[in-house]
Amino acid sequence: MAVSESEKSSKHERKISTLSLYSPKLSIYLLAICVILLIILQIQSLHTPPPSISWNFMHQCQKAMNSSTTTLNGCSRELKSMAWKLRNTITFLPLKDLRYSSTAQQGHTWFMSSMYDTHEEGEVQYQKFPSEASKGRILCLKGNDTHDGSWNSYALAWPETLPENATLMKGLTFVSYNHYNYDNIWHGLSAMVPFVAWHIKNQCAMPRRWILYHWGELRTKMGPWLTTLMEATYGQTLNVENFDGIKDENYQILTCFEEAVVMRHNEGGMSREKRMEVYDLLRCKARVYCNVSLEGRIAEVNEKGVPVIGMTMFMRTGARSFKNNTALIGIFNKVCRKVETCRLLVAYSNNLTFCEQVKLMSSTDILVSPHGAQLTNMFFMDRNSSVMEFFPKGWLNLAGVGQYVYHWIASWSGMIHRGAWRDPKGDHCPYPDEDRRCMAIYKGGKIGYNESFFSEWAENVLNEVKIRKAEEIASKKNTSRISNACGCT
Ligand SMILES: *[C@@H]1O[C@H](CO)[C@@H](O)[C@H](O)[C@H]1NC(C)=O
Ligand SMILES: *[C@@H]1O[C@H](CO)[C@@H](O)[C@H](O)[C@H]1NC(C)=O
Ligand SMILES: *[C@@H]1O[C@H](CO)[C@@H](O)[C@H](O)[C@H]1NC(C)=O
Ligand SMILES: *[C@@H]1O[C@H](CO)[C@@H](O)[C@H](O)[C@H]1NC(C)=O
Ligand SMILES: *[C@@H]1O[C@H](CO)[C@@H](O)[C@H](O)[C@H]1NC(C)=O
Ligand SMILES: *[C@@H]1O[C@H](CO)[C@@H](O)[C@H](O)[C@H]1NC(C)=O
Ligand SMILES: *[C@@H]1O[C@H](CO)[C@@H](O)[C@H](O)[C@H]1NC(C)=O
Ligand SMILES: *[C@@H]1O[C@H](CO)[C@@H](O)[C@H](O)[C@H]1NC(C)=O
Ligand SMILES: *[C@@H]1O[C@H](CO)[C@@H](O)[C@H](O)[C@H]1NC(C)=O
Numbered sequence: 001m002a003v004s005e006s007e008k009s010s011k012h013e014r015k016i017s018t019l020s021l022y023s024p025k026l027s028i029y030l031l032a033i034c035v036i037l038l039i040i041l042q043i044q045s046l047h048t049p050p051p052s053i054s055w056n057f058m059h060q061c062q063k064a065m066n067s068s069t070t071t072l073n074g075c076s077r078e079l080k081s082m083a084w085k086l087r088n089t090i091t092f093l094p095l096k097d098l099r100y101s102s103t104a105q106q107g108h109t110w111f112m113s114s115m116y117d118t119h120e121e122g123e124v125q126y127q128k129f130p131s132e133a134s135k136g137r138i139l140c141l142k143g144n145d146t147h148d149g150s151w152n153s154y155a156l157a158w159p160e161t162l163p164e165n166a167t168l169m170k171g172l173t174f175v176s177y178n179h180y181n182y183d184n185i186w187h188g189l190s191a192m193v194p195f196v197a198w199h200i201k202n203q204c205a206m207p208r209r210w211i212l213y214h215w216g217e218l219r220t221k222m223g224p225w226l227t228t229l230m231e232a233t234y235g236q237t238l239n240v241e242n243f244d245g246i247k248d249e250n251y252q253i254l255t256c257f258e259e260a261v262v263m264r265h266n267e268g269g270m271s272r273e274k275r276m277e278v279y280d281l282l283r284c285k286a287r288v289y290c291n292v293s294l295e296g297r298i299a300e301v302n303e304k305g306v307p308v309i310g311m312t313m314f315m316r317t318g319a320r321s322f323k324n325n326t327a328l329i330g331i332f333n334k335v336c337r338k339v340e341t342c343r344l345l346v347a348y349s350n351n352l353t354f355c356e357q358v359k360l361m362s363s364t365d366i367l368v369s370p371h372g373a374q375l376t377n378m379f380f381m382d383r384n385s386s387v388m389e390f391f392p393k394g395w396l397n398l399a400g401v402g403q404y405v406y407h408w409i410a411s412w413s414g415m416i417h418r419g420a421w422r423d424p425k426g427d428h429c430p431y432p433d434e435d436r437r438c439m440a441i442y443k444g445g446k447i448g449y450n451e452s453f454f455s456e457w458a459e460n461v462l463n464e465v466k467i468r469k470a471e472e473i474a475s476k477k478n479t480s481r482i483s484n485a486c487g488c489t
Contacts, residue, residue, distance in 0.1 A: 149216015393426025
């Protein structure tokens with residue numbers, strides 16, 4: 001995005017005003033500058049070694065206020081030289097600090113490693129510029145490298161003394177660090193959750209632009225699912241900055257941000273309650289965007305007023321798909337038919353639009369689906385809906401904690417994870433079962449079935465859901481209708 005004309009001209013004005021020393025309001029102007037510089041000096045001397053600017057100069061400055069324009073000229077020269085020195089104390093550090101490459105996923109990330117997050121108990125961890133924590137300084141970024149994050153760098157600067165040739169970007173900027181990527185819907189969503197939490201906590205403040213980093217490398221887009229989710233949530237077109245149109249002879253794009261919020265720990269540190277607030281807003285905004293009723297599953301009853309139970313089989317193709325869809329659908333259909341108001345839907349995740357997925361989940365109480373990114377959609381279901389997950393052989397021992405992400409999302413978004421089935425049979429691995437090399441074979445494996453186990457499992461879940469829905473309907477009958485507004489509208 002190009003800098004708007006008004007941004008350019010205000011920057012220009014700032015430069016010009018420093019030079020207009022012969023105006024009638026000269027002494028007031030100088031006094032103001034002296035005071036500002038005094039404050040800056042004092043703040044800086046508290047936290048960093050003071051720059052080599054003599055205190056004597058402040059004295060001179062005071063003197064100047066008392067005397068003639070000849071001294072004033074000398075003073076203004078000193079002022080300019082001091083501003084110049086301040087500008088040149090600004091130090092850029094690499095966005096990707098290789099010293100922390102081995103701990104990049106834990107407490108200390110390699111992204112902006114010299115900075116600490118603001119963190120209150122149970123709340124999102126973030127950095128805000130300018131803020132008390134940044135001592136009033138704003139964030140500046142240099143470089144737009146998309147291949148090596150150690151070529152991109154950051155610095156803090158006081159708005160009065162931005163580095164030379166910096167472009168100031170007005171408004172609120174969201175800066176995201178993601179260790180994985182912005183295309184996978186689960187990894188992308190994890191990076192977005194803290195921004196939504198911050199948005200809720202700060203009177204629904206809207207970002208003017210997003211800057212996305214992966215290992216310190218610039219990314220200029222999110223996947224389509226995530227883009228639509230963010231557009232629905234913020235009610236505006238997503239503006240991902242790519243620094244196009246900002247010209248610089250040195251091939252170093254230097255931008256400073258009037259206001260910036262940086263996130264680098266996904267939802268880490270947030271309490272379950274805070275996460276649930278985020279998912280509630282995402283669900284609500286997505287339903288509004290897709291013209292789906294906000295009343296959810298409560299509203300759907302049969303002609304006798306008994307709640308309909310939506311059971312949805314959300315299928316994959318390729319890796320981690322079911323070996324025999326026909327057999328699987330047959331099993332669940334048989335179970336569903338035993339309950340009068342149960343309605344079975346079968347859908348494929350590979351060719352549904354965002355809104356089709358939102359609609360599908362809005363009519364689902366029980367989601368039956370293999371382990372995979374499509375399960376991220378579960379948070380579009382009403383709260384307290386159920387998830388049944390399926391794994392191919394080998395994952396339990398070899399796939400690490402990442403295999404539990406859908407247990408986690410279920411818990412964070414207020415769903416009930418009803419357990420996972422792990423196929424005991426799978427492709428042959430020539431190494432011992434615990435050998436990591438087997439994961440390459442099992443990763444793309446397909447999922448079989450156990451008719452007796454699935455039938456019993458599905459029956460149990462269905463019966464529990466039936467009881468829960470009856471209770472919920474009874475308790476909700478007396479309360480007022482569900483409001484048709486989300487938070488942050
Ligand atoms: C400025 O003038 C005032 C009164 O005219 C005097 O008290 C003060 O000491 C002067 N300050 C300097 C730095 O000369
Ligand atoms: C970064 O910006 C410069 C100057 O506009 C441009 O020439 C260069 O291609 C950009 N680099 C990337 C990776 O986009
Ligand atoms: C700022 O821009 C001017 C004009 O393009 C250039 O001559 C100068 O070297 C730049 N300064 C820095 C520090 O990059
Ligand atoms: C939702 O409804 C509005 C108004 O009827 C329409 O303009 C919009 O395209 C619809 N959106 C979707 C995603 O169907
Ligand atoms: C899939 O299951 C159905 C029903 O049990 C069976 O008739 C069919 O032969 C199976 N297909 C394959 C390819 O195994
Ligand atoms: C969606 O994909 C599934 C599986 O590949 C296929 O069976 C189905 O026909 C597709 N539906 C549409 C509308 O393309
Ligand atoms: C979900 O279930 C819990 C525990 O049964 C209940 O307290 C809560 O009200 C339910 N939430 C909704 C949104 O129905
Ligand atoms: C299928 O599940 C049942 C438990 O419901 C178990 O007893 C049986 O051994 C399983 N069959 C196979 C082939 O794993
Ligand atoms: C609903 O209200 C009626 C009458 O006011 C009362 O008898 C009933 O117990 C209430 N039900 C619930 C679930 O609160």
